[in-house]
Amino acid sequence: MDxxxxxxxxxxxxxxxxLAEKERWLxxxxxxxxxxxxxxxxxxxxxxxxxxxxxxxxRIGAPEELAAKEKAQVQQVLRGCxxxxxxxxxxxxxxxxxxxxxxxxxxxxxxxxxxLAGKLLADIxxxxxxxxxxxxxxxxRLALGFEPYVQHYSTFRILNSFAGLENLRNELLGIEHLHLxxxxxxxxxxxxxxxxxxxxxxxxxxxxTALKPGGTLLxxxxxxxxxxPMALFPEATYAKVPGTWFIPTxxxxxxxxxxxxxxEIKMFCQHPMSSAEQxxxxxxxxxSYEDFIDKDDAALTIEGYPAPWRVxxxxxxx
Ligand SMILES: C[S@@+](CC[C@H](N)C(=O)[O-])C[C@H]1O[C@@H](n2cnc3c(N)ncnc32)[C@H](O)[C@@H]1O
Numbered sequence: 001m002d003x004x005x006x007x008x009x010x011x012x013x014x015x016x017x018x019l020a021e022k023e024r025w026l027x028x029x030x031x032x033x034x035x036x037x038x039x040x041x042x043x044x045x046x047x048x049x050x051x052x053x054x055x056x057x058x059r060i061g062a063p064e065e066l067a068a069k070e071k072a073q074v075q076q077v078l079r080g081c082x083x084x085x086x087x088x089x090x091x092x093x094x095x096x097x098x099x100x101x102x103x104x105x106x107x108x109x110x111x112x113x114x115x116l117a118g119k120l121l122a123d124i125x126x127x128x129x130x131x132x133x134x135x136x137x138x139x140x141r142l143a144l145g146f147e148p149y150v151q152h153y154s155t156f157r158i159l160n161s162f163a164g165l166e167n168l169r170n171e172l173l174g175i176e177h178l179h180l181x182x183x184x185x186x187x188x189x190x191x192x193x194x195x196x197x198x199x200x201x202x203x204x205x206x207x208x209t210a211l212k213p214g215g216t217l218l219x220x221x222x223x224x225x226x227x228x229p230m231a232l233f234p235e236a237t238y239a240k241v242p243g244t245w246f247i248p249t250x251x252x253x254x255x256x257x258x259x260x261x262x263x264e265i266k267m268f269c270q271h272p273m274s275s276a277e278q279x280x281x282x283x284x285x286x287x288s289y290e291d292f293i294d295k296d297d298a299a300l301t302i303e304g305y306p307a308p309w310r311v312x313x314x315x316x317x318x
Pocket of ligand 1: 086100102124125126127128146147148149152173174175176190191192193
């Protein structure tokens with residue numbers, strides 16, 4: 001069965017058309033695409049006999065499963081997927097210390113996580129699928145990752161070609177495609193996305209559309225400190241990131257959720273960001289958090305804006 005048949009949407013033909021278009025785009029003989037296709041081909045024959053998604057480190061394959069030649073291929077492919085933004089992973093014994101300590105975000109979500117067993121999940125902006133593997137531990141019927149960037153999309157495809165999980169899928173889709181999935185998902189994860197949307201209210205409306213009645217949104221966002229319901233709109237960049245539009249206070253984000261029609265809204269965690277959570281590593285060798293923050297005042301970004309906090313919300317569709 002095609003996994004899309006699990007989703008109760010009448011828009012199957014439209015989805016199929018978008019996916020076919022994405023396939024054609026991906027099949028272009030351009031360096032940026034060929035590179036990832038080659039990486040995927042190199043290790044297509046390798047399947048892990050073992051995995052463990054129960055702990056902070058996503059573990060796929062044990063080192064003794066591979067002969068020396070395959071081990072070298074896996075190492076070369078993992079290095080080829082750099083920079084690794086989300087993790088940690090251990091793949092056939094190779095420890096991947098990613099830029100983000102993503103297990104910390106997952107552990108903050110866990111106390112408020114609805115039962116995922118047998119459920120239809122969407123992870124919007126799923127990156128390399130770190131959280132989807134953590135979801136897999138809870139036995140969902142399907143977790144569908146939306147990820148329009150080829151590097152992240154391909155990295156997940158490679159990891160899951162090792163792990164072989166049928167109930168985890170990703171597609172080269174973005175949040176802007178959620179309207180094709182009305183009333184489809186029991187739980188939508190919207191982590192680290194909303195401040196990258198120039199219309200955060202439209203983004204939340206699209207999420208609301210895609211949730212089943214009674215479904216749950218788990219939302220995590222960058223935020224500025226303060227009690228007033230306000231959002232910062234940076235001149236060009238925020239913490240050196242150009243595609244950042246509105247950075248709300250927690251109160252502002254709560255109002256966005258209320259006024260787009262969410263119910264039972266609950267903020268359950270907030271914390272300041274730090275370089276303990278996002279930092280340069282051997283697997284991500286570029287600038288990271290400490291380069292984005294004022295060297296003399298850790299309460300300010302390099303642009304002089306309030307330094308980021310992270311806030312977590314849970315909300316439901318009526
Ligand atoms: C800041 S990262 C957050 C990743 C992950 N959700 C997390 O919380 O760690 C933003 C992710 O959204 C992806 N992205 C970019 N454009 C997107 C879009 N239009 N719709 C959904 N995701 C998008 C990026 O490629 C990236 O993987």
